[in-house]
Amino acid sequence: MKEKGLLVVISGPSGTGKGTICKALLEKNDFWLSVSATTRNPRAGEVDGVNYYFLNKEEFKNKIDSKDFLEYAEVYGNYYGTPKSNVLAAIDNGKDVVLEIDIQGALRVKESYPEGVFIFILPPSMEELKKRIINRGSETNESLMTRFKAAYKEINYVSKYNYAVVNDTVKEAVKKIESIITAERCRVDRVKENILDSKEGIIHEQLYD
Amino acid sequence: MKEKGLLVVISGPSGTGKGTICKALLEKNDFWLSVSATTRNPRAGEVDGVNYYFLNKEEFKNKIDSKDFLEYAEVYGNYYGTPKSNVLAAIDNGKDVVLEIDIQGALRVKESYPEGVFIFILPPSMEELKKRIINRGSETNESLMTRFKAAYKEINYVSKYNYAVVNDTVKEAVKKIESIITAERCRVDRVKENILDSKEGIIHEQLYD
Numbered sequence A, B: 001m002k003e004k005g006l007l008v009v010i011s012g013p014s015g016t017g018k019g020t021i022c023k024a025l026l027e028k029n030d031f032w033l034s035v036s037a038t039t040r041n042p043r044a045g046e047v048d049g050v051n052y053y054f055l056n057k058e059e060f061k062n063k064i065d066s067k068d069f070l071e072y073a074e075v076y077g078n079y080y081g082t083p084k085s086n087v088l089a090a091i092d093n094g095k096d097v098v099l100e101i102d103i104q105g106a107l108r109v110k111e112s113y114p115e116g117v118f119i120f121i122l123p124p125s126m127e128e129l130k131k132r133i134i135n136r137g138s139e140t141n142e143s144l145m146t147r148f149k150a151a152y153k154e155i156n157y158v159s160k161y162n163y164a165v166v167n168d169t170v171k172e173a174v175k176k177i178e179s180i181i182t183a184e185r186c187r188v189d190r191v192k193e194n195i196l197d198s199k200e201g202i203i204h205e206q207l208y209d
Helices: A018-028 A057-065 A084-092 A103-112 A126-135 A141-160 A170-186 A188-206 B018-028 B057-065 B084-092 B103-112 B126-135 B141-160 B170-185 B188-206
Strands: A007-011 A069-075 A078-083 A097-100 A117-122 A163-166 B007-011 B069-075 B078-083 B097-100 B117-122 B163-166
Touching (some): A007 A018, A007 A103, A007 A170, A018 A097, A018 A170, A057 A078, A069 A084, A078 A103, A103 A141, A117 A141, A126 A141, A163 A170, A188 B141, A188 B163, B007 B018, B007 B170, B018 B097, B018 B170, B057 B069, B069 B084, B069 B103, B078 B103, B084 B097, B103 B141, B117 B170, B163 B170
Parallel strands (some): A007 A097, A007 A117, A117 A163, B007 B097, B117 B163
């Protein structure tokens, strides 16, 4: 029996640096990045199948009807979703799939694929989170405070996840995520069948030779 | 709130190399090795407090009565046990404690300390396990076969553990155990209280400054 890959969901409040962490993680490892589908228009430089799968609304709705999303949502009139069939095909093929997604999306993925590995990225401190949100710029003081308060509230969702990784430095956070993936591959829940199967296969050849 | 250390229990059938793995693990890391207590006589070169705590039967029984063992067993008239108070003190102090122990012992530790991390060491193959048991020498063919069959049966206990690590090479097995320890330190079940506590501490200073 071939070992299945893992679905690794990396999530957390905005401003915690999960995008940077995912990029560094994928540069170092042979993981498969899940690409989202959207009905919004491509921005300059965005490539279909790389940044997003760009679909029209009819195509998107057909995919909803045929249940081909791990999760989807409508945001300001546009749809965003995680296509299911590609992800499951990669996993069945033994590939680990990384999915970077916001908290609401991650919780919906957990409903449809609870055996995923759900990792919550935490800022080193709330002070640091505030700095990061401010450094993104282009926002009024009021909207900054709204976003900071939202991020603060969102931290409570950590209890729905399997792991929490503090983003002190990208390098350390990536190392922790790599360790989590290695550890999850050793989890008895995941490998028990394989161990006991291979044991059965061997006993007849070797115990009585 | 200070983060507690982990109790890492390394176990498996005899001949899988768990002793070698533990030694290599402890050479590389600042872990605390749990030393067993026994009523058997010290062998040449064995040091009290290093190889074992050597106790007389009365001392051992007093410790049983005061429930100062995570587990204990009588083997051929001698007692062996894992002293509890030292282990728990180290864990409360934030130290990770490594305990190398046979399967029966590990299952008893799991009863008294279920929040431990239980790692089962597997041989690369049953063929390799047989070779290793044979290489230990000094046994008749019959007793070799008895030991091999026992080891084979013991592999079924893997399902009682959290993790299974195949001992292909000591270096790789040690790396996997280090990853498991890193990952366990990120488990939300273990760190949730700390995250939410520290968040509460920070909000009053920082959200309204």
